[in-house]
Amino acid sequence: MSNLKACIFDLDGVIVDTAVYHYKAWRRLANQLGFDFTEEQNEELKGISRIESLKIILNWGAVSKTEEEMQELASLKNTWYVEMITKMTPKEILPGAKEFLELVKANHYLTALGSASKNSETILNQIGLTHLFDALVDGNKVTKSKPDPEVFLVGAAELNVEPSACVVFEDAIAGVQAAKAGYMKTVGIGNATVLKEADLVVPGLYEMTIEKLENL
Numbered sequence: 001m002s003n004l005k006a007c008i009f010d011l012d013g014v015i016v017d018t019a020v021y022h023y024k025a026w027r028r029l030a031n032q033l034g035f036d037f038t039e040e041q042n043e044e045l046k047g048i049s050r051i052e053s054l055k056i057i058l059n060w061g062a063v064s065k066t067e068e069e070m071q072e073l074a075s076l077k078n079t080w081y082v083e084m085i086t087k088m089t090p091k092e093i094l095p096g097a098k099e100f101l102e103l104v105k106a107n108h109y110l111t112a113l114g115s116a117s118k119n120s121e122t123i124l125n126q127i128g129l130t131h132l133f134d135a136l137v138d139g140n141k142v143t144k145s146k147p148d149p150e151v152f153l154v155g156a157a158e159l160n161v162e163p164s165a166c167v168v169f170e171d172a173i174a175g176v177q178a179a180k181a182g183y184m185k186t187v188g189i190g191n192a193t194v195l196k197e198a199d200l201v202v203p204g205l206y207e208m209t210i211e212k213l214e215n216l
């Protein structure tokens with residue numbers, strides 16, 4: 001018998017793919033500053049907070065800005081990003097995500113969101129999944145970025161569950177490391193070679209079952 005009581009889900013890359021919108025908005029900003037970056041580079045920004053992402057991008061363009069200018073640029077990018085995510089629909093839920101959330105809830109597991117995004121509530125409302133979460137923890141509630149475990153530890157605390165009774169679903173290396181640092185089980189969503197530190201890797205939540213969960 002497994003002692004797992006709760007499932008904590010990352011948002012971008014696990015429930016929805018907002019990376020495409022982040023990329024469009026960051027690229028628009030970079031272009032305005034006179035440089036460009038590739039979709040491959042964009043991979044490095046997954047799971048990284050808004051301001052940390054901006055610092056990495058400015059570094060790619062060899063552009064230097066003051067703290068105040070960086071806050072303005074991050075906020076400009078966010079305006080463009082929000083314009084796109086407020087048009088999202090339930091059709092954008094990744095395959096199997098809604099079904100797996102419903103399955104774990106039907107099997108009496110608690111659920112939490114553990115995302116770096118400050119826009120997670122907007123996204124969950126747009127795709128109609130808010131009701132499937134017992135706790136929502138995102139970039140508005142924590143100060144330390146993944147791979148720090150804070151976002152997941154706050155999730156466990158809000159659910160009133162020991163970290164060792166939680167499993168985290170993550171698509172980013174930094175997210176898997178954060179879960180490990182919090183002494184939680186981890187299921188990597190994506191490529192097994194990239195996410196080799198996870199206890200189990202599946203290509204998407206459509207491949208997850210209660211049996212796999214109990215065998216972790």
Ligand code: B16
Nearest residue numbers: 011012046047048050115116117118
């Ligand atoms: P925001 P996750 C992360 O979401 C994204 O992967 C990352 O690219 C983004 O910079 C971060 O959220 C912050 O997002 O600008 O909306 O606050 O994967 O942790 O759900």
Ligand code: MG
Nearest residue numbers: 010012013171
């Ligand atoms: Mg992610």
